[in-house]
Amino acid sequence: MTDTSAFDGTAHDAAGEARFGDYVQLLKPRVMSLVVFTAAVGLLVAPVPVHPLVAFASILFIALGGGASGALNMWYDADIDAVMRRTQRRPVPAGRVGPQDALALGLALSGISVVMLGLAANWFAAAFLAFTIFFYAVVYTIWLKRSTPQNIVIGGAAGAFPPMIGWAVATGGISAESVLMFLLTFMWTPPHFWALALFMNDDYSRAGVPMLTVTHGRPATRRHILGYTLALAPVGPALAVSQIGGPIMLATTLVLNAAFVAGALRIRARSDATAAADHYAVEKRFFKLSLAYLFLHFAALLAEAALRPWGMGGW
Known part of the structure; x- marks a missing residue:
């Protein structure tokens, strides 16, 4: 307790x-x-x-x-x-x-x-x-x-x-569609929170919370961010070609995944000294991008549903 x-x-x-x-x-x-x-x-x-x-x-x-x-x-x-x-x-x-x-x-x-x-x-x-x-x-x-x-x-x-x-x-x-929506958020969560942990690590360390940055260090966390980002990348396209997807969703997920993977690669290439020198600017930008990433994916699904009755959404 x-x-x-x-x-x-x-x-x-x-x-x-x-x-x-x-x-x-x-x-x-x-x-x-x-x-x-x-x-x-x-x-x-x-x-x-x-x-x-x-x-x-x-x-x-x-x-x-x-x-x-x-x-x-x-x-x-x-x-x-x-x-x-x-x-x-x-x-x-x-x-x-x-x-x-x-x-x-x-x-x-x-x-x-x-x-x-x-x-x-x-x-x-x-x-x-x-x-x-x-x-x-x-x-x-x-x-x-x-x-x-x-x-x-x-x-x-x-x-x-x-x-x-x-x-x-x-x-x-x-259904398969609801499971894919679950997977989109589930796979998104680790890179989102680990990016936050990279520049808030002192907080977790002081509180004794075993975040990955505390137990395995920032270099390992950067590798994990990239790995989960790559694992996340196929989920959006899978939703795009599902019954609730469409061209809006496909275009949205391709652009967002390209930006997200590029951001994860930039984080992976950084050292602790480089990140500390610019006050984790790249990590903070990636964290903000992650917020837009999830919101815009779900907004694209909503747009497909809104346009479908007019014959403009979906495949």
């Missing part, structure tokens, strides 16, 4: 009462926005139409499930968040929200989101959401994150499930 003694009621009272915005921060709104977007794409590109009210309610409850995962993560990780510059101002380590309040919010939203998604859409999608919350909060946060440098590789599955959940809302099941 996480030691929360440093974040007791005294610290909370000293900082004053929590504001509404503090509880919103517990839900990790930036991460939630990715969950909402990819889940919505999964729902909208599915071949089965969904009533707009059902679609809206389903995305809302999937978002709440993502927020529940974030709150549970912040509850458990309060001790390591407190020593990392990137996270020390989060509500729990900063003392604005008590750890038990974060836990209660996470558990309550977990139950509400799963039950309501089952009632609004179907119980297969609800069970999938419940599994995703469990995977992020227990498998990744409690187990993998502090025990293995493969934490991001395996734990990345939690962030890759939302488009499959959206697809399940529409279809009640799983």
Whole structure:
């Protein structure tokens, strides 16, 4: 269990009462926005139409499930968040929200989101959401994150499930297309986070988180970034030639993959001294590119779905 003694009621009272915005921060709104977007794409590109009210309610409850995962993560990780510059101002380590309040919010939203998604859409999608919350909060946060440098590789599955959940809302099941959407995010996650770790390594080292940069060093991490980038490259084209793809998706993925592989090659060729000299400028650019990479892939799928009724999307 996480030691929360440093974040007791005294610290909370000293900082004053929590504001509404503090509880919103517990839900990790930036991460939630990715969950909402990819889940919505999964729902909208599915071949089965969904009533707009059902679609809206389903995305809302999937978002709440993502927020529940974030709150549970912040509850458990309060001790390591407190020593990392990137996270020390989060509500729990900063003392604005008590750890038990974060836990209660996470558990309550977990139950509400799963039950309501089952009632609004179907119980297969609800069970999938419940599994995703469990995977992020227990498998990744409690187990993998502090025990293995493969934490991001395996734990990345939690962030890759939302488009499959959206697809399940529409279809009640799983298909090759939804698995490919999962693989796009799953294979993207390691190079995305390892690029961040290259220039935030001191944070992870200080917190004792066994990121690959901490356990194997930056040179090995650069090799892994290239390897996973090359493994990721075929997934976009596979989606492009699937039933939910089309020429927009194909053009998008070819351009983005060329840029992403080129960025990974540049990172692979750098030394620690070179990277430190320019304050990891190349690594930071690659990290920003990775954000655009995922967003534009899913946006291209959405564009194909939007144009298909007009005879302009798809093959």
